[in-house]
Amino acid sequence: MNGCFELATSERLRLERVEGTIFDIQRYSLHDGPGLRTNVFFKGCPLRCGWCSNPESQQRPPELAVFASQCIRCGQWGDACPDGWHAQPDEHWKQNARAEYARRAALCPAGGVRWIGERRTAGDVLAEVKRDAVFYEDGGGMTLTGGEPVLQGDFAEALLRLACAECIHTAIETCGHYPWPALERLLPHLDVVLFDVKHVDNATHRAHTGVGNELILANLRRLAARSAPVIIRVPLIPGFNATVEQILALGEMLVGLDGAITRVDVLPYHTLARAKYAALARPYPWQGQAGLSDEEVESLAGELRGMGLTVTVGG
């Protein structure tokens, strides 16, 4: 798409060898950019949002997970893996048990014990992305997401440039928390940026994501100033930002970006990730919050629409 230029063979080979850590390649993704897309999930993120739906994306190194629903209690071990796994959910214990569970992962017949995260080359990942090329018409393509793709800048750039050379539409979903040049270097190879904005108040942002929002908002302003194609992604999180007041403040900030930003995806909070937290033997952090009803979501989306923004629910 962006350019659709040819790469010199030597350059292509170099890019294909760049490695990064990802935890999934999800084909037929419907909500992360235009058309049908293949999402490449990067591992490692600078934020620690309490409602995160991809907890396995937060740490960069590969980690072990035990999915109780897949376990068939194969009897190879004294205990079934999920039983021991949940017994002592503290990091230290998990470090000690690492060797044992790595062994089990290699022998688990049912995919119950799994390594999450693997090093892959950009060439290898792109080959998989290209498999769905036939579905990418009408704007579909590749979305880098995660985790935070910008944190693995060389790998992200390699993927984007390889995709551009194949005329595959490119998108990135990013949390925005990094020095500007890290994103800037990727922009020439991006057709659209899905930029997450979570809260306008710095202190609240810090309290619930682990970092303040200065860097994020500064990066967003720079992006807007360039008139780069941007879609703002706002997770609607009860107990954090899902109030009329907060959403209005957020909308005002967006409108204040000189009209460069017009489209917003609001992503209602969901608890689909609970089983993944259990698999990682981590407590589910965003406890005690009722989900939002469809009506509540619609009315919050309506507030943003009232400010002249184009809003979709669910991406």
Place this chain on the structure above:
Amino acid sequence: MNQWDELRANPTLAFPPESWSEVCPDARTAEIRRRLRETPRQIDVERARYTTRSYQCTEGQPMPIRRATMLLDLAGQMSITIHDDELIVGNRSLLPRMGVIAPEGAVEWIDRELDILPTRPQDRFQVAPEVVRELREEVFPYWRGRTLEEAVAGRVPAAVAAAVAGKAFSLNQTDHAQGHILPDVPTWLRLGIGGLRAQVAAARARFDEPNPPTPFPAREGGDELPSPHRACPELVEGGGAGGEVIFYDAALIALDAAATLIRRYADLAEQMAVDAVPPRRAELQEIAGVCRWLAENPARDFREALQATWFLFVLLQIESNASSFSPGRLDQYLLPYLATDLSSGALTLPAAQAWLEYLWLKFNEVVLLRSSASARYFAGFPIGFNVVLGGQLADGKDATNPLSYMCLRAQADLGLTQPNLSIRIHRDSPQDFLRAAAAVISRGSGMPQVFNDEVIIPGQIRRGIVPQDARNYAVVGCVELSNPGLALGWSDASMFNMVRILELTLFGGADPGTGVQIGLPTPRLDQVGSLAELEAAYDAQMAHFVALMVKGCDVVDAMHAEMLSSPFLSLVIQDCIERGMDVTAGGARYNFSGVQGVQVANVADSLAAIEQAVFEEHWLSAGELLAALQANFAGRELLRQRLINRVPKYGNDDDRVDRFARRWGDRYSKLVEPYRNRRGGPYQPGFYTVSAHVPMGADVGATPDGRRAGEPLADGGLSPSAGRDRRSATAVLRSVSKLNLELASNGTLLNMKFLPAFFTGMAALDKFVLLLRGFCRLKIPHVQFNVVSAETLRQAQVCPEDYRGLVVRVAGYSAYFTELDRELQNEIISRTAFAEA
């Protein structure tokens, strides 16, 4: 602008997006639907009674005459009714949904099952005691020794019978007429009974002169007939070469039969009108008028066209009592009549929609009585009134029209199982049409199914069908591809169990349970040194059984020509009249025999497992695998799980396994296609099973893909094994597309399951259409989408292994339904159940 001009400018007005979520059949439609639902299914005795009496009177006469006389006797004597709520009338039995017995096909299984019909597991019927008595005393005794079933059994060579008994393949249509055909609806509408009579008389007159017959007047278009589909007359007993005059005489009797039946409906309506109160009296008088006209003349307007179409199928069913007489491209055939009525103002759009739905209801009034064994293969009384919408015109342009949208709307309004609704799509299919179709699919009836012109048309041309005819293809029954009014496709000739044959190959041609040698003696898995050697043995076994299957099918074909000539059907299949030859004898322009390879997924998964575990990674010895299979994995669950989870599986776009699907799918096609049937046309392969993957799985022991003995095979035809597709819908489509499906010209079936959320909202429908476009580009002939029900999801909680492919899609998040925690699964289930209610 009149309503027709408006519609032509914007066909979506016939089914606008605002109406997608409403269900709005008119009051009459709702009433008829209620009556149909409440009518118990019963056994009809009249078809059997009058057929028996008719055959008793015609002994010694040529079979075509006997068959035509049977139809005339039935048309004149069977009881008919007009229900109080009907405007389109006619049925092939007194009450709707009756189980009709055609004793000329078989009586033994009916006699055997008569007492259990009300209680058997599938497809139950009530039977009155006096019906049982009449059948057993007056019908069955005459037929013993005279049925098709017995004749076939007597002629099938012993080696073929042994292979059938050994479950290598089935021979179908051995106990009833074969149906599976698309009659020439447009010609029937255009000529009417009188026009056809004139055509037959003219053709017959060529034989009156002392000279050799003059050539038949040139056909429209005047193309030379493609040679591959011509039977050699000497091959065909009872047809051609001297049989023409008999054929024509039978055809004229059949036309009298048609006129007789239709006239009786006119008479009945007139009588009923006398006692009826307004407004029913006027309705009955109109019915009488329409029937009186159609008894001799062609249809003039939309209503008459609908009524005439229905009479055609009633008559075909009375003659044959068979599955899958399919209407085909009704959105094309009925369009001129609709256009006339909407232009003149004789009908409004809502009125036309209601009339269309009355016909739709009629398609639900015919069910097929099957034996318990057959009902296991085709459960739920499928009768196969397949209607296909859209696609291309003969010149390659898009064929979608306002009536295509009206037919989609009829399905949305009624949600019934018939007609079996299909759409054809191609590169230039309108976005609006696909979106409307997606909206109907989202309602969860599995309809419309989707067929792909981009591969089907080239596949047909490859089989010698001229391009204009190929572009006019339609669908027979479930998914079989054929040419309206031109072909006897014989599409359900056999099901060839490739998985069973792989099982036999692993054990050196012997059944692993009994040790009985069924196939060729080839080396067992533990006697070969490489996968290539095993595949060579498999190839030999496949070739051996394909040859036997063809022999068997040829016998069945010959017996149909001898015993079940179909003079009425032959009137609506082109070239039969011209050639003076019955359709069963090879009178059609195109002749095929369709044989299905079952099931690619299990074969590919099994070979990949053997390759990886035994020959590449060596974690399993051949002997150990054979022993585990023979023991049905008893005590070897760990091994079974490894075979399931640690070996690549078809349906995930993984070339390591998909190459076996391609190799053996294509190999089966190549083995089949050189054979010619006795009607002069080619055998052609298909990949579909409808529900036969269940009984056919029961015939196969444990397999190396981790499937236990007797468990169902993969469903559909080209679908991955249940729960083995864990990647994505696009990966499934990619896997399937690796086969050369242009070869599978008899038809294929791919089932895909989706959670309802994939269809919620206009944006979701648009994304779904993108999937359809990709499907189209991948040149896969068919796909059917099932929106999973709450019930299915509950089942997924019980056996997660079979549902691992069910994905949940939310922005920036990846998960599988079976990996969610229980509470969330329950939440999705209750949301689904709520949407269903």
